[in-house]
Amino acid sequence: DIQMTQSPSTLSASVGDRVIITCRASQSVSSWLAWYQQKPGKAPKFLIYKASTLESGVPSRFSGSGSGTEFTLTISSLQPEDFATYYCQQYDTYPYTFGQGTKVEIK
Amino acid sequence: QVQLEESGGGVVQPGRSLRLSCAASGFTFSSHGMHWVRQAPDKGLEWVAVISGDESKKYYLDSVKGRFTISRDNSKNRLYLQMNSLGSEDTAVYYCARGPTGAIDYWGQGTLVTVSS
Numbered sequence: 522d523i524q525m526t527q528s529p530s531t532l533s534a535s536v537g538d539r540v541i542i543t544c545r546a547s548q549s550v551s552s553w554l555a556w557y558q559q560k561p562g563k564a565p566k567f568l569i570y571k572a573s574t575l576e577s578g579v580p581s582r583f584s585g586s587g588s589g590t591e592f593t594l595t596i597s598s599l600q601p602e603d604f605a606t607y608y609c610q611q612y613d614t615y616p617y618t619f620g621q622g623t624k625v626e627i628k
Numbered sequence: 629q630v631q632l633e634e635s636g637g638g639v640v641q642p643g644r645s646l647r648l649s650c651a652a653s654g655f656t657f658s659s660h661g662m663h664w665v666r667q668a669p670d671k672g673l674e675w676v677a678v679i680s681g682d683e684s685k686k687y688y689l690d691s692v693k694g695r696f697t698i699s700r701d702n703s704k705n706r707l708y709l710q711m712n713s714l715g716s717e718d719t720a721v722y723y724c725a726r727g728p729t730g731a732i733d734y735w736g737q738g739t740l741v742t743v744s745s
Contacts (some may be wrong), residue, residue, distance in 0.1 A: 522690070553730060555730075555731035555732070557673075557732075559673075563737075564723060564735035564736065564737055564738060565673065565723075565732075565735055566735075567731065567732060567733045567734070567735075570729070570731035570733075571731070576733065608672065608673055610673070610675070610731070610732070612727075612729070612730030612731055613730075615678070615687040616675055616687065616688070616689045616690065617663075617675040617678070617730065618675065619672055619673040619674065619675065620672070621672050622672045622673075
C-alpha cells in the first residue's frame, strides 16, 4: 500500500499567516492527489484535486503543488474559518490512502 | 444539489453483522463511482471501498476484504455496505462519498458504527 505522510502533524498559526503543509508519498502517485479540510464533527470538504486544481467555490488563498512523491498545500493568508484539520489522499493506486492529517490551530 | 444521507449505523456486538445504506440525490447516481470512507473516534480518515457506476468494479481495503461487501442499486439511487464479522477495530463513523475520478467531491454526514459487547 502507498503510505502518505503529512508534516507537520500540528501547526500553530495566526490569522494572516502563510501556511504550508507537506504530504509525501512512499511511491510515485503522479498527480493523483487530493486535499480535504475537516472541522470537528463535520464531514470532510473537498479542496483540491489532481495536486493543484482548485475545486469550484474554494477560496483562491488555497493552492496545491507537487507531483510524484512530494506535494504541498498552501494557504496564502490564514482566515479564522481555516482553522481545521487537513488531509491529503492519493488516488493513483488501490487501496486509496490518506495522510494522518495536519491540525491547524490558533496561535 | 448533491445530497448523500447514510443510515444503518448503531451498536453491534463483536462478530455480528450490520448493513449501511446511503441515499443519493441531486445527480445521476449511475454515472458515478461511490466510496465508503471511515473515521475511528479521534483518528484520521481511512478509505474502505469503492464501486464503479455500473457495479462492474469493486475494490476494498485489505483489512475488510472478505468481511465487507459494497453494492449499489441504481434504480433506487442507493449505495450499501454489508459488514460481517465486525470487530472493535471497525468502530468508526462511516461516510458515503461520491468519487467520479477517485478524488472524493461530496461526502455524507456519516453514520456511527460502534462494535461493543
